[in-house]
Amino acid sequence: MFISTKISLAALMLIGGAVETGICQTTATKRDPANPKPLVTDIYTADPSAHVFNGKIYIYPSHDIEANVPQDDEGGHFNMRDYHVFSMDNINGKVTDHGVALDVKDVPWAGRQMWAPDAAYKNGTYYLYFPVKDKEDIFRIGVATSKSPTGPFKAEPAPIPGSYSIDPAVFTDTDGKTYMYFGGIWGGQLQRWHTGKYDKSSNTDLKKDNEPALSAKVVRMSKDMLTFDEPVKDVTIVDKDGKPLLGGDHDRRFFEGAWMHKYKDKYYFSYSTGDTHFLAYATSNSPYGPFTYQGTFMKPVTGWTTHHSIIELNGKWYIFYHDVELTGQTHLRNIKVRELKRKADGSIELITP
Incomplete structure (x- = not known):
């Protein structure tokens, strides 16, 4: 059941101060796997990147707010x-809000719009990767560091050189090498980089339905996790015949929200189809791909956007995602979790949220 934004925001005014300035905990409840409820209800959260660090679940989401910005095709209202x-001791445990980990005012090069982040751990340090528009309104990807998984994080003085677009997802392979997957079209600006340089007027990917779809990007990270260690590469997704998915194939092609996980030596690249609202996945024997399209594994949620992450905990797999149950409004979302099940051949079972 949806509640009005006005009521929801009034509730936030009563409790928001405590959340912003310290740790807030919700009560542990047994969650219904067939009807997951929002993990966080006192602020709006979306795009949850979940990780298991030292046996505990940590969630790094976007923090939606009512910014009173008119809605547009480029997501200005986000x-x-x-x-x-946020942290959880187990999948049914209480959710702890550790307060503000990073604020846009503390990022020297940032302008506006802190979109979907991700996190990683290496070298005794936790890294928070985040997309935000710079002073020229171009999305770049920044990195901030902390000795604690909950922050606070200190941002580097400049964005990662050579970074652009949105939705960084950082994956560390079993050999210790770390890769970043990123990109998102429309408001994510990926289509403006098709020549390798930023072109504000470019909407190339939106007009070439019979050409290979615009690709997500992948790049190996440097040992210090602060820069790229090589040129950025395309993440090519092909069909079962080895042919690249086309731009007009809106039910299957990449749009945004990349995530990588590994299962039995196979690399699973999952993503949102964007304007058709599916979560889909493709597999490969290499973290670089090419990835063979396997199918849809989650039908559309309520709300325009779909963005997820996948983790393993105690032998089970879980998907973290968001919808708009609390408000019914696309820019005021709430995060959820449910079990992700596989068939014997490793394929992911379809979820109907």
Whole structure:
């Protein structure tokens, strides 16, 4: 059942101060796997990147707010300004809000719109990767560091050289090498980089339905996790015949929200189809691909956007995602979790949210 934004925001005014300034905990409840409820209800959260660090679940989502910005095709109304980190001891445990981990005002090069982040751990340090528009309104990807998984995080003085677009997803392979997958079209600006340089007027990917679809990007990270260690590469997705998915194939081609996980030596690249609202996946024997399209594994949620992450915990797999149950409004979302099940051949079972 949806509640009005006005009521929801009034509730936030009563409790928001405590959340912003300290740790807030929700009560542990047994969650219905067939009807997951929002993990967080006192602030709006979306795009959850979940990780298991030292046996505990940490969630790095976007923090939706009512910014009173008119809605447009480039997502101007998604005008988020900071990140909170949440933790859970187990999948049914209480959710702890550790307060603001990074604020846009503390990123020297940032302008506006702190969109979907991700996190990683290496070298005794936790890394928070985040897309935000710079002073020229171009999305870049920044990195901030902390000795704690909950922050606070200190941002580097400049964005990662050579970074652009949105939705960084960082994956560390079993050999210790770390890769970043990123990109998103339309408001994510990926289509403006098709020549290798930023072109504000370019909408190339939106007009070439019979050409290979615009690709997500992948790049190996440097040992210090602060820069790229090589040129950025395309993430090519092909059909079962080895032919690249086309731009007009809106039910299957990449749009945004990349995630990588590994299962039995196979690389699973999952993503959102964007304007058709599916979560889909493709597999490969290499973290670089090419990836062979396997199918849809989640039908559309309520709300325009779909963005997820996948983790393994105690032998089971889980998907974290969002919808708009609390408000019914696309820019005021709430994160959820449910079990992700596989068939004997490793394929992912279809979820109907």
